Amino acid sequence: STPAAITSGLATASRRGVLIKGGAALESLNAIRTLAFDKTGTLTEGRPQVTAWVPLIEESESSLLAKAAAVESGSSHPLAKAIVALAAERGLALAPATAQKALAGSGVEAVVAGHKLLISAPGRIEAGVLSADCVRQITSLEDKGNTVVVLLQDGVPACLIALRDKLREDALQAVAELKALNIQTVMLTGDNPRAAAAIASELGIAFRAGLLPADKVAAIGELNRTQPVAMVGDGINDAPAMKAATVGIAMGSGSDVALETADAALTHNRLGGLALMLRLSRATHANIR
Ligand code: ADP
Ligand code: MG
Incomplete structure (x- = not known):
């Protein structure tokens, strides 16, 4: 040719x-x-939607969602965009986040309202932090094709967020x-x-x-x-x-x-x-x- x-x-x-x-x-x-x-x-x-929200502590869903979105606000990851979009849909005001840090392939962390927040793939969380019941709920959501991330507040699991992409x-x-x-x-x-x-x-x-x-x-x-x-x-x-x-x-x-x-x-x-x-x-x- x-x-x-x-x-x-x-x-x-x-x-x-x-x-x-x-x-x-x-x-x-x-x-x-x-x-x-x-x-x-x-x-x-690459446009996942939040499909389930499982609270693990007493704090309200909107308070936790506003924090999660604040943590994710600097990230270009599709999961981050889905969480930020859900907070926007609900009209939630995001608190300013500092010390935002992407943990490539595992999650993202930041400080919001004086709390150290981490959003992480369950598999990247130290053994023993998630209860056996929590792990069972994660497994069952993942079996249905969901990606599950855990929001940890000052090291304590605060909620599970399940997302699914087409x-x-x-x-x-x-x-x-x-x-x-x-x-x-x-x-x-x-x-x-x-x-x-x-x-x-x-x-x-x-x-x-x-x-x-x-x-x-x-x-x-x-x-x-x-x-x-x-x-x-x-x-x-x-x-x-x-x-x-x-x-x-x-x-x-x-x-x-x-x-x-x-x-x-x-x-x-x-x-x-x-x-x-x-x-x-x-x-x-x-x-x-
Ligand atoms: P993929 O290979 O599907 O593109 P990535 O390597 O981008 O996945 O991310 C792997 C996992 O790390 C995700 O499934 C998620 O659990 C976690 N993760 C990465 N970045 C973020 C983020 N910004 N927010 C939440 N979870 C994240
Ligand atoms: Mg990718």
């Missing part, structure tokens, strides 16, 4: 929401045998198209294994759950040693894994950093673009040889 043919292929792709950053990226895509996906914001819409409408078809192209698929997620299993079984793909951002990098490194792997993510916590992959593919709705550093992007957030991308790389490669 001539450089002109490559250019025209890339232009056709870009009109369909598939951005491939040059001939080298196109050539690398041809070698890909495995596609790894982030879950939240990639396979799912699969992207084209996720199932996109996975089927990739299988038809003989591409292996795996979901790498920081979410808990039960919620991850619920999503993965809907899609029929393999998964690894409970991964911190560094664990995602290690998993990509491991896969990449056997066969070239591409990582698709929104860059919220998974930009390092996208960089570690042979090809990093960013969702268009993701972070600016992800879009800049990725080798390719799905600018319309359509997962169907993945099969298009791979078919184009194969066609171009066949033409070159």
Whole structure:
């Protein structure tokens, strides 16, 4: 294929929401045998909704929600946006939060109204802090596909917040198209294994759950040693894994950093673009040889 043919292929792709950053990226895509996906914001819409609120102390729900939203107000994580949106919907005024700190892949902390608050994945909380009954309630919510986070106030569990996200409408078809192209698929997620299993079984793909951002990098490194792997993510916590992959593919709705550093992007957030991308790389490669 001539450089002109490559250019025209890339232009056709870009009109369909598939951005491939040059001939080298196109050539690398041809070698890909495995596609790894982030879950939240990639396979799912990244717009979770609060589905359950379980109080664990005497404080009112609106007081705790206002505090939780204050803690999350500085975070760009989809779970944070859902909690902040719920507080806004209820017309709650947020107290100022200080010392806000994101704990990548596990939660966020801040000081609000003189209290030290932590919102955390249950699996990242020290053993013994959550009662056996509390753990049972978490497990039952997670089995239904929810992500559960715990709000701790001065180290004391104050409430459970369950959230659920929807699969992207084209996720199932996109996975089927990739299988038809003989591409292996795996979901790498920081979410808990039960919620991850619920999503993965809907899609029929393999998964690894409970991964911190560094664990995602290690998993990509491991896969990449056997066969070239591409990582698709929104860059919220998974930009390092996208960089570690042979090809990093960013969702268009993701972070600016992800879009800049990725080798390719799905600018319309359509997962169907993945099969298009791979078919184009194969066609171009066949033409070159
Ligand atoms: P994913 O792999 O699904 O994109 P992340 O690595 O972004 O997940 O986050 C993993 C887990 O860490 C979440 O399921 C959640 O329990 C927790 N978490 C991370 N950031 C936040 C936050 N801002 N608020 C609440 N929980 C968070
Ligand atoms: Mg994510």
